[in-house]
Amino acid sequence: MIAPALTLAWTPFIDPIDANAFWYLLIIPMAIGIALAFKAVRVGEMRKYPRHVAMMTAQIILGVVVLAIASFIVIDKLVPILTPMPAP
Amino acid sequence: MTPGSNEGFRPIAALAAAAFPGAGHLVLGQPMRALGAAAGVLLLFGGGLFIGGIDAIDSKEDRVWFYGQALVGPITFGVDWAHQNHFKAIDTRTKQLRTGYPTETQTTDDTGQRVWRPLTADEAAAGMGPPNVKGVGRMNELGQLSCTLAGMMNLIIILDALFPATRRRESGGAS
Numbered sequence: 001m002i003a004p005a006l007t008l009a010w011t012p013f014i015d016p017i018d019a020n021a022f023w024y025l026l027i028i029p030m031a032i033g034i035a036l037a038f039k040a041v042r043v044g045e046m047r048k049y050p051r052h053v054a055m056m057t058a059q060i061i062l063g064v065v066v067l068a069i070a071s072f073i074v075i076d077k078l079v080p081i082l083t084p085m086p087a088p
Numbered sequence: 089m090t091p092g093s094n095e096g097f098r099p100i101a102a103l104a105a106a107a108f109p110g111a112g113h114l115v116l117g118q119p120m121r122a123l124g125a126a127a128g129v130l131l132l133f134g135g136g137l138f139i140g141g142i143d144a145i146d147s148k149e150d151r152v153w154f155y156g157q158a159l160v161g162p163i164t165f166g167v168d169w170a171h172q173n174h175f176k177a178i179d180t181r182t183k184q185l186r187t188g189y190p191t192e193t194q195t196t197d198d199t200g201q202r203v204w205r206p207l208t209a210d211e212a213a214a215g216m217g218p219p220n221v222k223g224v225g226r227m228n229e230l231g232q233l234s235c236t237l238a239g240m241m242n243l244i245i246i247l248d249a250l251f252p253a254t255r256r257r258e259s260g261g262a263s
Contacts, residue, residue: 009215013134014175016141016223016231023226029135030234037128037241040113041248046120053124 031060095252102250106161109133109242112249125245132238133160140231142171143187143223153232159239159246175220177202188218 010017019026035056043052098116105112110126113119136144145167147154157164176185177194180203188194192204193216207216223231 011220013137014142014219015221016143016227017139018227019139020226023230026135026139026230026234030132030237033128033132033135033234034237034241035128036131037109037125037238037245040110040121040124040128041245046124049120049124 027061027064028057031057031064034060098250098252101252102246105242105246105249108161108163109238109245112246116249116252125242129160129238129242129245132234132241133157133163136231136234136236136238137167138231139234140223140228142167142175142220143228144231144235145171148172148185150232153236156236156239157232159243160235161242164235164239175218177204179204187220187222190217190221192218194219 032053035053039049039052039056043049098112101112101115103112104115105125108126109129110122110124113122113125145154145157145164147168154164154168172185176187178184178197178201179186180197186204188204191207191212193207193211194202195205197203204218222228
């Protein structure tokens, strides 16, 4: 069977989105999804669930931001000092 | 052992969790946990499809990623089946199944196989093209990553449904 809609129009869940300008913000829904799933099986009392999800989401995002800053410092600042390249 | 029991080895709950995210905790009598688990896994999986398109799930071209994504359950196999059987077609030159280029459309050859053919000028002017756009670059990576994270999280949920007694460090209250 041939897929019926043979057009170039963007179709959600079929075609990729064009979020290249703000791709780094996609960490937010991913962090929320991870926290929702993980805390569903980790919290003892479900009334604490929303607070735990919010905290874990913030921890993931903060952790990734810290890693990004650390990577930037190592690659952009430390490596040029440790292994200087000759000027072109 | 009662249906809502939080102890022991629960293979039926694990099978239910493998069939659909969160279903294992429904079997264990914990609907709120089931809802949270399903929401998390389906947000990651649906989000991955939204970001990367259907090309984020591809058992043929991205097999290693697919192993992780398969842990979401039959949903992944259904999406992959649709991708392979409704969105890809044969390249007549290489005889390989692939996603179409923007200048191609699907047709069937004499043997009934789906194959790609170039668009005519009229079809191109009418905005026709392949049924989906191939994901490339960051959008493809992030879509695949999100769907694979969904599988990894569902593995944790399946194990939790299988061994509910080893789950919580806090007081062991059910939902």
